[in-house]
Each structure stands twice: as structure tokens, then as C-alpha cells.
Amino acid sequence: MSSVPKNRSKQKKTVDAESVVKSMSQMDLPCNAEPSEEMQAIVKAMEPPVRSQPVDPFDPSELAKLRLSQDFSELSQVKPVITSVACRKPHKQEFIRVRQGEENRFTTGAFTDKDSRETYLVSPTVREHLVGDVVPTMLVVCISRNSPIPFLWPLTLPGIDGRPNRWHESGLEAARIAEQQWTKVMADMSGGCYVPNVAIGRLPEPDWSSVPTISELLKLSFKDRFIGSTDHPVLKRLRGEV
Numbered sequence: 001m002s003s004v005p006k007n008r009s010k011q012k013k014t015v016d017a018e019s020v021v022k023s024m025s026q027m028d029l030p031c032n033a034e035p036s037e038e039m040q041a042i043v044k045a046m047e048p049p050v051r052s053q054p055v056d057p058f059d060p061s062e063l064a065k066l067r068l069s070q071d072f073s074e075l076s077q078v079k080p081v082i083t084s085v086a087c088r089k090p091h092k093q094e095f096i097r098v099r100q101g102e103e104n105r106f107t108t109g110a111f112t113d114k115d116s117r118e119t120y121l122v123s124p125t126v127r128e129h130l131v132g133d134v135v136p137t138m139l140v141v142c143i144s145r146n147s148p149i150p151f152l153w154p155l156t157l158p159g160i161d162g163r164p165n166r167w168h169e170s171g172l173e174a175a176r177i178a179e180q181q182w183t184k185v186m187a188d189m190s191g192g193c194y195v196p197n198v199a200i201g202r203l204p205e206p207d208w209s210s211v212p213t214i215s216e217l218l219k220l221s222f223k224d225r226f227i228g229s230t231d232h233p234v235l236k237r238l239r240g241e242v
Contacts, residue, residue, distance in 0.1 A: 079210060080148050080149060080210070082149055082150070082212060082220065083220065084220055084221075085149070085150060085151060085152060085217050085220040085221040086151040086152070086221065087118075087119045087139070087151070087152045087153075087154055087221045087222070087225075088151055088152075088153070088154075089153060089154070089185075090142065090144070090153065090184075090185045091144075092184070092185070092186045092187065093184070094144045094145060094146050094184065095144070095145045095182040095183060095184050095199050095203070096142050096143065096144050096145070096153075096178055096182070096183060096184075096185070097142065097143055097178055097179070097181075097182055097183070097206045098140050098141070098142050098153070098175050098176075098178040098179045099140070099141040099142070099143070099150075099179075099208055099211070100179045103213075103214065104140065104141045104214055105138055105139065105140045105141070105214070106138070106139045106214055106218060107136070107137070107138045107139075107157070108121060108122075108136075108137060108139065109121075109122050109124075109127055109134040109135065109136060109137065110122065110134065110135055110137035110139075110154060111130055111133050111134050111135070111227065111234070112135070112154075113234060118225060119137075119154050119225065120222070120225045120226065120227050120234065121218075121222045121225065121226050121227070122134050122226075122227045123226070123227060123228045123229070125228075125229075126227055126228065126229065126230060126232075126235070129230055129235060130227075130235070130238075133238075135156055135157075135159075136156070136157040136158075136159065137154050137155065137156055137157065138154075138155045138157055138172075139152045139153070139154055139155075139214075139218070140152070140153050140155060140175055141211065141214055141217060142178070143206045143208070143211065145182065145203070148210075150211045150212075150217065152217060152218075152221055153175065155168070155171050155172055155175055156168045156171070157172075166191075166192050166193040167192065167193060167194065169193075170193035170194040170195070171185075171194050173194075173196070174194050174195075174196040177196045177198065178196070181198045181199065182198065182199040182203045183196045183197065183198050183199070184196070184197040184198075184199070185197075
């Protein structure tokens with residue numbers, strides 16, 4: 001007598017709707033009796049699934065799902081990581097906004113390298129070595145329609161001599177206008193001033209929610225552009241040491 005292996009697997013019985021119906025027909029049931037709910041559920045479960053028709057993406061009812069909103073917001077569901085912030089003037093072909101509030105501006109003494117056009121922050125202990133080159137400057141937080149990355153706009157303030165300067169005055173006025181409206185700042189060389197041009201369309205308000213505080217922006221902009229000692233390469237170059 002042959003022994004049965006202990007690990008012999010049990011064969012699964014396959015059940016289909018046809019066999020279930022056949023079993024029901026052989027049962028001794030009254031002619032007008034209906035199958036039980038349990039039997040009906042078994043039969044329904046054994047029925048093959050109904051294949052749905054493939055969706056036509058060009059059907060008028062489906063085309064609406066392909067439309068983009070006017071601001072293309074569906075394509076920009078990402079958050080930029082700000083690792084660098086420029087200190088610059090607005091370009092003549094971009095519309096900008098200036099963030100309102102005293103907490104979004106910083107008044108300091110700045111030095112602008114005429115060769116590289118880079119702006120540096122200068123420590124108070126070093127300013128005496130840059131007499132005539134350190135300029136009173138107000139840095140304001142700006143954002144452009146061309147980029148989600150903010151930048152700092154250096155606005156020159158009136159000097160201690162009180163002498164008027166149309167470039168400086170018109171720049172400050174353009175910044176005030178840009179607090180309320182999208183503004184394009186253009187230089188009028190013949191007039192010797194900046195001319196603000198406001199957008200004629202109803203552009204959406206800027207989103208400042210992801211813009212860091214001005215202290216963070218200053219660090220990102222000037223971490224490598226801070227003159228804190230007389231050994232700084234810029235001072236050495238101005239003294240003719242290098």
C-alpha cells in the first residue's frame with residue numbers, strides 16, 4: 001500500500017457559473033421557488049466582468065479635462081528651493097513688484113565694484129577705508145513676472161550733502177509705485193531719470209508666501225560679498241596690493 005506524502009497539496013476546485021446553475025437545476029426545488037440570496041451572489045460573482053469601452057480623449061466631454069487654466073497653474077505644482085539671490089536693478093523688459101512693509105527693506109552702506117558691477121555689504125569697521133565709495137543704500141525685496149526667485153533692488157539714498165539726483169529720486173519713486181502695481185522700470189538717458197511703466201492688464205497679485213525673510217535673503221545674496229576686514233581681496237585690489 002503506497003503511502004501518501006504529507007506535503008501533498010490540496011487541489012483547488014474551480015467553480016464557474018455554468019456548473020452552479022447546473023447544480024441548481026438538479027436540486028429538488030418547487031417549480032416556482034427562487035434561488036436563495038447566497039446562491040444568487042455566488043452566480044453573480046462567477047459571471048465574467050463586463051469590459052468597459054475605452055475612453056476617447058477627443059470626445060467633447062473629455063476634451064474639457066485637457067484644458068489649462070489661464071495662469072497655467074497645473075504645470076507649476078512645484079516649490080522652488082532658493083539657494084542664491086541676486087542684488088540688481090530691474091531689467092528694462094521685466095515687470096516687477098516690490099514687497100510692502102518696513103520689514104522688507106534694509107538700509108545700509110554698500111559698495112559697488114565698477115568692474116564687475118557686483119554690490120558688496122561693508123562692515124562699519126571697514127567703511128573708513130572706502131570713503132567716497134560706500135554709498136547709503138536701501139535694499140528692497142522684489143519679485144519679477146519672469147521668475148519665482150526674488151531679488152534685492154539696491155536703491156541709492158540721498159547723501160549727507162543733500163544734493164538732489166534725478167536718477168536716485170526717480171528710482172525711489174518707481175519702487176513706491178511697484179508696491180501697488182506691476183511696473184516696468186526703464187532708463188531715460190536723455191531725461192536723466194528712470195521712467196516707471198505700469199502694466200495695463202489685470203495681472204494677478206504676486207505670491208509672497210514662499211519668499212524668505214529679508215534677513216535670509218541678505219545672507220543668500222551677500223554671503224560671498226561681504227567686506228568685513230581690510231584683508232578683503234576688493235580692498236587689496238583698490239590699494240594696488242594685488
